Amino acid sequence: MSSSGSAWVAELGDRLWTAVAGGDEHAAVDVIEDALDAGHDRETLLLEVIGAVQERVGAEWAANRMSVAQEHAATAINERAIAAVVHGHGVTADSVRGRITVSCVDGEWHALPARLVAEVLRLRGWQVDYLGAQIPTSHMIAHLHATNPHAVLLSSSLPTHLPTAHTAIAACQAVGIPVLVGGRAFGTDGRYARAFGATRWAANARDAASALDAGLPRPDPTAARHAVDDLPHLSDQEYTMVGRSRAQLVKQTLVDLENRFPAMRSYSDEQRERTAEDLAHIVDFLTTALYVDDPDLFTTFVTWTADILRARSVPARSLTAGLAVLAEQLRDFPRATALLGQATARLTGPAAPSTPEPGSHA
Template sequence: MSTSIPPRLPRSGPLDQLAEQLWDAVSAVDEYTATELVLRMLDDGADPETVLLDVVAKVQGRVGEEWAANRISVAQEHAATAINERAVAAVSVHPAARTTATRGRITVACVDGEWHGLPARLLAEVLKLRGWRVDYLGAQVPTPHLIAHLHNTRADAVALSSSIATRLPTAHAAITACQAIGVPVLVGGAAFGPQGRYAKLLGAEAWAPDARAAADHLAQGPLPRPQADHQQLDDLPHLGDQEYTMVVRNSTSLVRHVFTALEDAHPAMRSYSDLQRERTAEDLKHIVDFLATALYLDDDELFTSFITWTAQILQARGVPEMSLPPTLVLLARELGDFPRAARILQAATRTLITEPTTAAGNAV
């Protein structure tokens, strides 16, 4: 691992060139060069917010793309993310990033079960740069702990982050709990769908696509205080059919029954190694979890998009994506008495059959 200091960068260096240099360090698992690089950017006069969002965040986005394309492993993705977190920490303590709090107080946290903390950390640092007093609580914050913190600090708003859609029911509970004590909520992250479509459905006061947009939104004025008597669950009347509850409650048996049925339909599975069987069971669990979330939101597109993405990931890893339709058919058979689940599974199956993917992972 190299510990050499990178060459001094020109003040006017293009951001894409700087991001490329950081990518080289991150992909080489060279945290020293990565850290020295961002510090040198700041020493040479770069704006801290620009370094965070147009260099570090850009590189982190590339990390995700490389993992999805199967060009880096899960371990490499974790190592790269850890180095980017180190880079963010280095920026946060640089003299150029020191600001005085002149605005209100914001709590930034990931919803319970959400381990991807870097997007929330980037937001926290940007808000500090913009003059906010920020309490950054990190990844996977249980809702009771979040509420206890809010009681103790009297924050003006909460910014909640979630990248994985299966955390949306938990996010909904957190949003409702915050609003119940009078604290408005801004949400962000890929979990909330294109253009934040699920943010509105779950009752958040605001949504932002990224840290810069979130900071801009908060700078426009205080978020509206929630109505104390508003009951969020009234906005999801479809939950009355209990399909979501039953799928969640029986998810383990659903995975087991579908796995057994797949073995019967495809005898070659019986020769799988323990690792292959474990990964197959994990894939089935993810499918059931996303189906449950689609039932919670009554949104076919959420599940269909996940299945299409899964097909692309499997293809990138050399696994025949056409193994997915039989899985969905078997799952639909297990849920034959659940009309909304059947509708969602049928929509996803049609999409897989009519929209094949290319080797690059994009729809033809």
């Protein structure tokens, strides 16, 4: 049938979006079934129709045009659409190319990108063990011991899971399994995958399939590595100490902000809870930036947060005030202080363009 990028992709995308945004699962499945009846390519349906609609779901949430509940409902409908694409399609035992494990890192709830990769690989003839979201590393390693796959594909969308991803990569390689990683958490250029010593990085599902086609070298399980070997800057202990202080940092920042802005004392319980959540995310991204020693990771998140707050009619000065309070508390940590200073300068300097979401709500 027609190649990807043709008019049918856009037309089906519009139809699927209408169904997904309207919360109509049956209409979404009808779109997919009509496309299959017309002979359209399953892989293109997965990546360029369903995947594109899911990206739009994330963009609508970020623009405050879709609630969290609506976003979750939309994602569930897209999961059902994926199932409709692959229903009845399989490979016979004598034609399986090899066995692959696809999993999200521990703590990662955004499973749909990994699901898309898993289904693309199945369409291309691989036997895939899809483990889904939030898989503890120890459980994944037990599965690898039991199945001895050709490779494990690890997915992570949120950068705050990078330290956990680093641990998982090293653990997989320690049992002799090559690790292919992907997802927005690893950077648009795969910089963190390289920093963590992953076997390969893939920008998308098709790149992942191509990497498997080319073959992945088996790591030497006797060559044990530690985080400080890959990231020598961790020897200064800032990441560890700031991370351990997370709860106290959030609590004290809330108190100090109330003292500076008495209007906060009239906040409802829900407003206080949302403020605490925002501060916790800031601290989480700060500690992750300390882990990878990359100011861009933190400044990108802060500018994205400012865009989100503006979309919700929250003044950006509340964000800069929070950064200032954190800087006072962390004045004995030079790398953390520098990160906070750079983020503040980005917010208060010349207007910067909106930045892409630093993770995936899709």
